[in-house]
Structure formats: C-alpha cells, structure tokens
Amino acid sequence: MKRTSILLGATAVLVAAACTEQNQPKPQPVPAKPAVPVAQTPDAGPTTDARPGDARLGMMERYAIWKAKKEADEKLAAQLAAEEKARLIKFDKAKLRTHQALFAFEKKIRAALDEAAVKFNGKLDGEDQVKKLALSQRKSIEAQAKILRAMDPKGGNSNIATDHDVSLNLLANDYPEAILAFFQGETKPLADVRAEMDKREKKIAAWLEEVSASGKK
Numbered sequence: 001m002k003r004t005s006i007l008l009g010a011t012a013v014l015v016a017a018a019c020t021e022q023n024q025p026k027p028q029p030v031p032a033k034p035a036v037p038v039a040q041t042p043d044a045g046p047t048t049d050a051r052p053g054d055a056r057l058g059m060m061e062r063y064a065i066w067k068a069k070k071e072a073d074e075k076l077a078a079q080l081a082a083e084e085k086a087r088l089i090k091f092d093k094a095k096l097r098t099h100q101a102l103f104a105f106e107k108k109i110r111a112a113l114d115e116a117a118v119k120f121n122g123k124l125d126g127e128d129q130v131k132k133l134a135l136s137q138r139k140s141i142e143a144q145a146k147i148l149r150a151m152d153p154k155g156g157n158s159n160i161a162t163d164h165d166v167s168l169n170l171l172a173n174d175y176p177e178a179i180l181a182f183f184q185g186e187t188k189p190l191a192d193v194r195a196e197m198d199k200r201e202k203k204i205a206a207w208l209e210e211v212s213a214s215g216k217k
Contacts, residue, residue: 088159092211098151102164105144109171117179134176141172160207163200
C-alpha cells in the first residue's frame, strides 16, 4: 500500500512539473532589423578635381581635359609673348635714332675691316696694317659701347641691345684677329665671325624695320 502511494506521489510531481513548463510563455524570437538601403546617387560626371590621369574618367574625357588645358596654356603663352613684344617695341621706338646710329657705325667698321682683309692680303706689311687699323678703330668702338650702355643701363629693355654689344666686341677683337689668321691660311675663323655678324645684322635690320613701322596705319 505504501509503495503504491509513493508511485502515485511521484507521478503527480512529474505531471505538475510538465504542466508548469507548458504554461510558461515561450520566448519570442527578436525580429531582425531591416537592412538600410544604400542611397543611389546619380552619376554627375567627372568631379571638379578630375585630371587627365584620373582612373575614374574615360579616355575621351581625359583627352578633352588635356586638350582644354593645352589650349589654355598656349593662349596664355601667346598673350604674354605679345605683351612682352609690345613692351620691347615701345622702348626701342623711343631709342630708334640711337639704334640706327649704332647699326650704321657697326656696318662702317665692318666694311673697313673687310676691305683691309682684301687689300693687305699677301702684302709684307699686311698684318701690321690690319693691327694699325684695329687700333685706330678701338676708341670709336668703345665710345659706341658707352652709348649702348647708357641707352639701357640695366639691360632687358631692348630687343637688340645684346646684338649691338656682341657686334661691337666682334669688331674690336675677333674680326681683326680672324683677318690675321686668314693671312696665315686659316679661313675658318674669318668665315665664323662673318657668319655671326651676318646673323646679328639681319636681326637688327628686321627689328628696326618692324619698330619703325609700328603704330602706322
């Protein structure tokens, strides 16, 4: 009788525990947060800092940017060159008579040296005659050099001041020395100095013509 009571008691405990577990509320699953959609931005084209080498740009876009920059640079360079030329013309136009006098002097001294190169070639006293001529010309060349320096003391204001300076130095030193070498059978020094003088004279003549014509209708 006792054994039966014990079994019934145990059975009652198990049934009560089962009922308690069934009556307890089951935990509800936490709903997952909905994914936030990523905003889609429209393609606004290349950004303002885009450069020709930007990987975000296509080949045609890079070429267009490069071409625009190249054209802008060329336009600016042309504008600056035109402004600089106008500045030089303005200065040299105010000194036109001085330039013309210098140029005439340079051609006169050269003509005398060229004449001596022919006249005294092969003569016993040919070298002495050329040296004498060069010495007699030196003072007048130095006087013209002073005029040139006074015209543009700081330099950089005249388009042909350097050409005058080079020409005067050639006439005072290199030209007579080249003639003496020519008498000794060396033709290259005289050919070189004449070529340099030709180049300077051509530039000076062309510039003076342009300056003289500037401002005329």
